[in-house]
Amino acid sequence: MVQNPGYNGSLRYKHSELFGGTCQQIFHGCMGRQVPQIILLNRNLLRDMKLRYFLLILVIFLPPNMPCRSQNRYGHLIETKKQVPSSWMESYRVKGPQKIYTGEELKTIGMPCGGIAAGQLYVRGDGTLACWWIANNAYNTGYGIDHFMDFNTALGPWKVCYQTYEPFSYIKQGFDIVVNDGTTVTRKHLNRNDYDHIGFIGEYPVAEIRYRDRKDPLPVEVDLEVFSPFVPLNSKESALPATILRFTLCNLSEKTVTAELQGYLQNMVMLDLKNYVKGQHRNRFVRTPGVSSLYMDFVGGDKKTEGNFQPFIFEDFEDGDMAGWTMTGNAFGKKAADITGGPEFEGLKYIHSGAFNREGTGRLVSEGFTVEKDYISFLVSGYTRLDRVNVNLLIDGEMVRQTSGDGGNEVKLVNWDVREFHGRTAQIVINDLSSSPSHFIAVDRILFSDFPVYIGKDLEHHAFNGNVALSLIGDYGRVIPNLNGRSNTLPLGDTLTGGVNCSVDLRPGEIRKVTYVLSWYFPNRPARLDGNNWTKPIYFKGEKIGNMYANWFSSSIDVARYVNEHFDRLKDETYRFR
Structure with missing residues (x-):
């Protein structure tokens, strides 16, 4: 609908602005039936929105057999014989030019x-x-x-x-x-x-x-x-x-x-x-x-049978304090939160940015450590906005790994392969830079180990398990495994x-x-x-x-x-x- 240039705060429209033409033109074309004389009322009366809606409903429900000047003598709105040249129809059977993409x-x-x-x-x-x-x-x-x-x-x-x-x-x-x-x-x-x-x-x-x-x-x-x-x-x-x-x-x-x-x-x-x-x-x-x-x-x-497989617990937050972490902002409390949901978290305590201040923003930064094991593993849940709510790994001050929750309270296991960073100084950073009450990050049980933390025992029936083949049709192929x-x-x-x-x-x-x-x-x-x-x-x-x-x-x-x-x-x- 087009607003009346004389709009003064009330919803008033000209009927031609409302319908894009005269009522007779519109309803002849759209409804295919004769418009009754009741529509040809004074223009001033048509400014009443309620009346216009009443008239619109009236026309929609007019009897379908009401005569219409636009109907042809066969009673059809569309001519049965289109008079389309046969050459035009045949052109649809002709293939157009082939497009070759290059460069x-x-x-x-x-x-x-x-x-x-x-x-x-x-x-x-x-x-x-x-x-x-x-x-x-x-x-x-x-x-x-x-x-x-x-x-x-x-x-x-x-x-x-x-x-x-x-x-x-x-x-x-x-x-x-x-x-x-x-x-x-x-x-x-x-x-x-x-x-x-x-x-x-x-x-x-x-x-x-x-x-x-x-x-x-x-x-x-x-x-x-x-x-x-x-x-x-x-x-x-x-x-x-x-x-x-x-x-x-x-x-x-x-x-x-x-x-x-x-x-x-x-x-x-x-x-x-x-x-x-x-x-x-x-x-x-x-x-x-x-x-x-x-x-x-x-x-x-x-x-793999060599190496020390015993994982090192870097942080499980079970003692409740935040020793070894530097806190900025007000998203995280001065102590670890009690686990109240998420049965896949471990123990009684974890880090949860929404536990103490749902609208707060802030950051937790671990003390530095030397990368000696092959993997860093932890549990995480929370919002999926990676640019604001996330867990990061810094190597010599540069971010090299980043993840977030999968949305909501579902807990996921994260394994970071850090073999390429052996001997270098690292820090773990937990961010909640969103003030939205529904945005949070929860982290628990950070481990260092020589192998990732494994999931699942029934791998035979896992969704990702199956097989693939690259085959040559014919008896003249050479396969190299x-x-x-x-x-x-x-x-x-x-x-x-x-x-x-x-x-x-x-x-x-x-x-x-x-x-x-x-x-x-x-x-x-x-x-x-x-x-x-x-x-x-x-x-x-x-x-x-x-x-x-x-x-x-x-x-x-x-x-x-x-x-x-x-x-x-x-x-x-x-x-x-x-």
Whole structure:
């Protein structure tokens, strides 16, 4: 509604300002019926808001068969024959020009390439994969507010969704190509680092990447198609936990060359819990008919046996006083608070910024200590505003670690890996710089130890547990369980990267297709996400209801086998969308 220029504090509007035109014009157009003469009252009377609302209700409930001058002789408001030229209709069947993204446009591209409801995975502008939330480990990225645009995940920093940024990836993954022309051997990474003119075509559900290098071209041209099967009217095959990476290799030279694709992938199973559980990453070579696979999983237990495992209690606040801490402001009391809630806290005392003054602000700073153990562990709860309510670790006066509560009174365990800071001086800082009564921070039981404080015993059924496979379709693959050593197992948290290689000979002008399949299997999805908490991960303590694909397959190897057996049909039906 437009305010009357003569507004004097009361709600008075002209009828033309209220409705955007005369009453007859509006109701003829909107209601499709004759406006009764009662509407054509004196303008002064229409200034009464109650009368206008009465008239509006009256018109809305007029009998539908009241004649209207705007109706045609067939009784329809819209002509049945549109008189649309056939050439105009045919134009909808003609494909428009293809958009090829290049240069800086590639940086912020991320196109979904996983099955429906099978987990989140994106292909970036250079063909590498990102946003690895396939292991029931997705975060609620929220939509952001001015003070809350960035947050931390278990694997590294992230951003809320309504921003422009390069899709994140903390998993080592990619492909190299090695070309041997008989005299020289050349290697290139298939990404933006080694190719200066990559083209990306994003026509869902298939992404096409063209690797071109103007400065130092190879004799073998490489194209890549990335997609997950997307089959019309087939929900199962459109929801496979798999991503297909189909390469096209073309020999542009005048002599025969050998080209080898070298795919590599880091074991990511349970990686989000690297600081919270004991166990080993394990990579193995598995061959099934027509498929060579690098199979990745997690096994419980811990082979570390050396060292002093006895934790050192830095502070548990049980004596009640604040000796060893420097306090500023009035958020924290002169003594530790009594634990009144939160059964996951330990003992009888803890630090709670809202226990003595809910609107106070302040800071607690520990006395300095030398980092000698590998981990600092503590319990925390409270508000999630990381910039104001937080726990920090200072090394030589510089903040290197930071965390906050998950919102409300739920207690979480935090393990900080501080191995890189051995021998340096550290301090712990607890902040409540918010005067809001609902904002607080609570901290308890700060430990120094050689290992993180572990959680959970039933790791086999943990939401993050499962398996992943990188497979080559065909019998000509070479699988390397560990690209950096002999052992096929490494402690959880250490990087275990395996590879799957494919070598082909190409005559001059010859074109060959090479197909890889990335598949995954994480069957223990909980019943709900903590959808109300921005920047927080899946709620993995809920009842396990599983993922739908667990009804169809028994492992990531089983998924790869299925894709191989039905590959031509899955590919052809997916390509119908192009």
